[in-house]
Structures are given as structure tokens and as C-alpha cells.
Amino acid sequence: MFNYLITLAILFVVSTKYCFCMDSQSLNNSFVSGFSPAVATWYGSPNGAGSGGACGFANDVANPPYNGLISAGNQNIFKHGQGCGNCYQVKCTENPACSGFPIVVTVTDECPGTCNNEAFHFDLSGKAFGYLAKLGQADKLRNAGRINIQYQRVPCKYNTGITFKIDTGSNANYLAFSIEFVGGDGDIGSVELLPSKPKGSLYMQKSWGCTWKVGIPVGTNGPYSVKLTTIESRSTIIATNAIPGNWSPGKYYHSAANFS
Structure with a gap:
């Protein structure tokens, strides 16, 4: 009995020191090891970059760092816009043209209607769909039109800072x-705009997709920092002075900040 109590005490000290504990958010985290089944189709031109329409990315999906490796998703993936920006590894093995090697795609659009007939449906750009194939067999795989795939949620990794595209x-x-x-x-769960004058936060509202909006009170001036909080892990980062005081509609402003 004495040895048992000693063991419990040691376990308590070790677990307290290293915090072997998970909150409800950690328990429900979507980054789960292992692939699950899904369906994939493709749209647009065979080597096209797809679309960023429903997420507000527009034609940016064709350029780095997306490079056309994107996907539209049904509601279990798009999540009424909350899934915009999520990254997934996808691969195929059942079709003879499949390479079996995973690629990473970013969710940039919605696949409505019949895409919701399956639990998880990825509607890939023509370019991304072709990347699932063995060398020289991209067209053969695209000719299948619809294939079974495996997918898993993974962290997004970009060699650039978070970018803010000012709405026109x-x-x-x-x-x-x-x-x-x-x-x-x-993904982004909340956004605060931090003006240089006066000090304080302007809490932004989600407009649609990945677009956020806020009214600017009279006398509020930039440059503006932007505080971002993610949905999944509730991670927070501040992009300091990301938007200049003389910002212009339609312009892109690149910050040095990003989540790892």
C-alpha cells in the first residue's frame, strides 16, 4: 500500500510538471493521425488552378503559395465558410493511374448540391487532381472523373506572412x-483591428468566406495591427502595423507574422 501511494505521488508530480492534460478543444482537435475515406472530382480546365470564389481568394489561388493545389469542399469540409483556408493531405490508390503519394491542398471554395450526397467530397482543381496520378498518367486519371480517395487534416505551411487584401x-x-x-x-475564428490612435480594439465581423469587416470611427488612424485567433487551437497572433494608414482598396498588404 505504501509503495502504491508513493507511485501515485510520483505520477502526480510528473503530470503536474509536464502538464499531461488536454482541454476539450484539444480532445476535439481535427488534426488526427491517419487517413479516412472520401470522394474526389475535379472542375475547370485539366491543368487549371480552380477557384477561390466562395472564400474570397479569387484568382490568387493560381499564384504562390497556393499554386493551384486547392479544392472546393462540401459542407462537412467548407463548413459554411469556416473551413476556408484549412489544409488537407489527399491521396488515391484504387485507380491504376493513382500514384498513392499524398499532396496537400487548401480549401478555397464550396462544392454545393450533389457534393453533399457523400460525407466528404473534395472537388479538386484540374491541376491538383492530376497531381494525384503517376507520372505521365494525369489525363488518364482525370478521365475517370470521380475517384475514391483518402484524406487527413494537416497544418498549413507557407513560406510567407499572412496577407490582407483590402476589399474594393x-x-x-x-x-x-x-x-x-x-x-x-x-482558419480564423476572430479578428481585432488595432489602430495606432486611439488605442484599443475594433472587433471585426465576418462578412463572408475569409472576408472580415468593421466600421471605422471618426478620428481613428492607422497604421493598423491585426490580432487573429484561429478556430481549432484558439492560437493568437498579432500582425503588427500590417495595414498602413494610407491603405487603398484593392491593395495587398503582406505581414511578417504567421502561425507555425
């Missing part, structure tokens, strides 16, 4: 921007 409808009293190239979770 923004003005001196209203600021909206889409948020791109988010590392780690890839």
Missing part, C-alpha cells in the same frame, strides 16, 4: 479585407 468597397468609414496564407490551423 472599403472607404474611410468602413474597412473590409480578406485574409490569406494563414499557417497552422489555416
